[in-house]
Amino acid sequence: MxxxxxxxxxxxxxxxxxxxxxxxxxxxxxxxxxxxxxxxxxxxxxxxxxxxxxxxxxxxxxxxxxxxxxxxxxxxxxRPDTGLYLGLAIGPGFIHSVLVDAAKRVVDYQQEELALDRQLPAVLDALDLIVARVMADNDTDPSRILGTGVAIGAPIDPHTGRVGPSSLVPETFNAPLAEILSQRLGMPVRCDNESNCSALAEVLWGDMPKTGTYAYIKFDHGLGGAIVSDGQVRSGRRGIAGEFGHICYDREGAFCRCGKRGCFEQYLSISALLARAAPIYGPMSFQQFRERLSKGDHAFRQVVGEAGSIAGELLVLIGQTIDPEAFVLGGDLTLLGDDFLTPMRERYKALTGEDAPISIGTAARVLSGWEQQDEPALGAIGLVIKQPT
Ligand SMILES: [Zn+2]
The missing domain is CATH 1.10.10.10 (Winged helix-like DNA-binding domain superfamily/Winged helix DNA-binding domain)
Incomplete structure (x- = not known):
């Protein structure tokens, strides 16, 4: 040269x-x-x-x-007018979309209901619809999209791009999702696990520092997580690093959707809490559960307190494994507040003798009308920002 x-x-x-x-x-x-x-x-x-x-x-x-x-x-x-990034999240019962300009500012955020029993073709149809609506509402078209990221509640093999087992959208199992979506949407797409995307949102839009190692733990419909080191999500050999929900809590416990028994997710997810509460008041939504809890119902506080205590044990295991600077918590169970967080802190301290370095994720605050679960679509954009096409 x-x-x-x-x-x-x-x-x-x-x-x-x-x-x-x-x-x-x-x-x-x-x-x-x-x-x-x-x-x-x-x-x-x-x-x-x-x-x-x-x-x-x-x-x-x-x-x-x-x-x-x-x-x-x-x-x-x-310059914000040099292009847009599109983020999509496919979850149990919904698709979320976020549109961000080239200066990293959120310009649009939408949600679409999606029935739980939909098959993959129906999921793709729903994605088509929401993408078309986002383009129309923002007076733009796919040619202005700099890149699209998609988050899904399943591990994605970083080498093959195929969706791993234990998917919250089972019809996508083993599908080369990024390839399928790139063809369907007519633009390059990157995909990753929703917890990895949420963690990336914390790095790019939240308060997670860009140096040091952090454990992101997402208490939501499932129990997920991610390991972040120096601002990079470490997905591991098969894309399952940080799948804290499928660490065994009780070998005699009930079967989990991953095929093993007694995983932490069986005790620390929205569906697990609703199942525990059902014998008391019958089936209810998480919103109704929160309302009961906020009224100080003793039985509900006990269910949440037991879950918080188990979460404290999970934090100890994670702490012993990766010794993070802090545990950054996300997901809608954190909305239960001190009823959930205090027993978590107490159990951690009882087992380690130390205060748990816990913080609650902040990235979703850049979205209007945000909830903790709204992060994955935002973080999916991070997949493209971190590795521009
Ligand atoms: Zn499991």
Whole structure:
């Protein structure tokens, strides 16, 4: 390689690095770009000037204050009108969609009900409908989509892209989902497990730090999780790293949807809690369950307290395995508040002698009318932002 192509190759890599930081951060000052990239400030200034001339990036008109150094400077971002990212989440009973502009700002968020017994063709039809509606509502079309991410409640093999067992949408088992969706939607699609996507949302839109190791635990319809190290979700050899819900709690317990017995998910999921409460008041929705609990019903508090205590044991196991900086909790069971969280903390402290480093996820707050379970579609966009097509 001659000297000129060596130099231009390095310049191209530096520019790509600056753009990638802006994609992930949303906005940053020249000083912050220099700090995060390791490039000199003069080099970053030259790159920024060239990108502004080409109308790829712009000043936001606001000041950027670095959370690390406290220094402020003019905030820069990728021009929002250069494209959009689409995130979709396929869950039990719903499809969620999120549209984010190139500057990482949420511009649209929608939900579509989806009957539990739908087969894969019906799921694909529902996706078609919601994507068409999102495009129409936002006066845009697939040609402006920079990338699409899809979250699903199942492990995805990182090598084959096939959906693993224990799916919350069983019809997708063993399907090469990204390939199928790319063909169906006519645009490149990346897919991952919904808990991995939620964890990625915490990295890109929430408060999860970008250095250190964190355990993300999602207490929702299922019990999932993810291991995040230095801002990267570690999916493991088969995509099942962080599947905390299928660690065994009781070998004599009931059969789980994964085929094993007594998994933690059998005790720590919305359906598990509703099943425990059913003998007392009959079948009910999670909303009705929360209302009963908020009225101080003793039987409900006991059911939730027992679950919280079991969750404390799970945290101890995870802590002994990966020794995270903190446990970041997500999912709708966290909406039960102290009735769930206090026994969790107490059990953890009883077993370890230490206070559990627990925080509640914050990423979904960027969505209007958010609930904890709304994160996966947002995080699915992270799959594309982290690895642009
Ligand atoms: Zn299981």
């Amino acid at each position: 001659d000297q000129i192509s060596k130099v231009s190759g390095r310049a191209a890599r530096s520019e790509a690095l600056v753009l990638q930081i802006l994609r992930e951060q949303g906005s940053a000052s020249i000083a912050e770009l220099a700090r995060l990239s390791g490039l000199g400030k003069a080099t970053v200034s030259r790159i920024v000037a060239a990108l502004r001339t080409r109308e790829v990036i712009e000043e936001t008109g606001e000041a950027f204050r670095s959370a690390n150094t406290g220094r402020s400077g003019k905030a820069l971002r990728i």
